[in-house]
Amino acid sequence: MKYAAPRGTRDILPADSPLWQLVENVCRHYFTLYNYREIRTPLFESTELFTRSIGDSTDIVKKEMYTFPDRKGRSLTLRPEATAAVVRAGLENNLITADSLTKLYYLGPMFRYERPQAGRQRQFHQAGAEVFGSSDPLLDAEVIKLCVDLFKALGLKELEVSLNSVGCRNCQPAYRTAVQQYFRQHAKALCADCQARLLTNPLRILDCKEGSCQSFIEKAPAALDHLDQECRAHFDKLVGWLDAWQVKYRVNSRLVRGLDYYTKTAFEVVSRQLGAQNALCGGGRYDNLVEELGGKPTPAIGFAIGLERLIEVMNKLNLERPAEGPELFIATIGDAARQVGVQLLAEARSKGVSADLDYLGKSLKAQLKAADRIKAAHVYIIGDEELKKKTGLLKNMATAEQKEVPFDQLLAQSDHSCGCGDDCRCE
């Protein structure tokens, strides 16, 4: 093969795209239902936007960004996530202000230079939402419920919502110290990775999957026990709202987010039907980010859904694929019949009936076969006999029934010309 898709990228082929469209439509539907409005930002931004927001010491910034100089030497980076870009765009266009509530959603490709693995690609897609302007814990509950509702609508089961609070600028340092001190006592028993983490990022030890570390992790200080009063109250109210809405969750004091900007609420939705990369959705509150990027202090919360992973789970669900294929296939025999067929083809399309015909000069038999293969619902057959009577044969491909329908009757009832496609509800 001379040319192949770059490592970690994938083509979404016609066989898969109906499922993608379904997922995208459901996402848009639920975001809209919750009154979020779409924002589309550039796929690349100035590098500094990401280093500032995500954090210099995070893996994303240290080794996963697609960074390149443009022709004038400015450093640009393909977006590894969307939150920073949404904040930038919101501030630049005056969408985000400290005294009003703004709800935004996005959907599109992100880029991270990582080793490809199940559920992880270098170009991947996220759908996400962000709310700016309120620190009400009801919003934390709302975004979590939004995720859960959306997944349920897609038929997902065996999901688990993990919930934690990582505190704020006030309580984070003390907790970090407590964790560090605790693990220092058991340093010799920890795995090699964790011994290194003890110095660089002790909170990460809580996330270790090594069996030998588990017993220590279980007894480690919990983030929730080290929250200051405000953070604790926020968490308690959030939990109260989730209970009120009957959203099930599991408090997981080991849940740590990998991006520096998170404060207070952190959550994740994981699926048991995925491998090691099992988080379908992750998010949390980031009350300091807007200010960090040059805005007035503005509380915010958001999340992102990994669409590849979502689709992987849906593929395992074995759900029925949406019907594909045109409504009408026009099969003709001979040049004169083709003339008529071409006219009907245009008429069908102008009336909103998806239609196609043969472009390969195939025999009638082969045309039928082609129509069958593309899953056409009906075939309209025109040959010499039909030309004389100005009446074609309309065949239902599912039932094999066939009846005579005059040329001028074929599309008489169809008048669907809005051009908005099969899912249209405008009539």
Add this chain to the structure above:
RNA sequence: GCGGCCAUGGUGUAGGGGCAACACAGCAGAUUGUGGUUCUGUUGUCACGGGUUCGAUUCCCGUUGGCCGCCCCA
């Protein structure tokens, strides 16, 4: 960035130092103008580069890529 396994038609697999096999899909036929079944035919630089060899698709090394795990994340 680190480790394990792997690379053969479009897809899924067999094979083995000297005609590369099978299934499915695709395309074309099986006498006149009717799809799904059946039958026949057809579809490959055995990932790339180098080495060993009279000869490599097969053995060895490297590269690239894939899967899985670590790290991290969605």
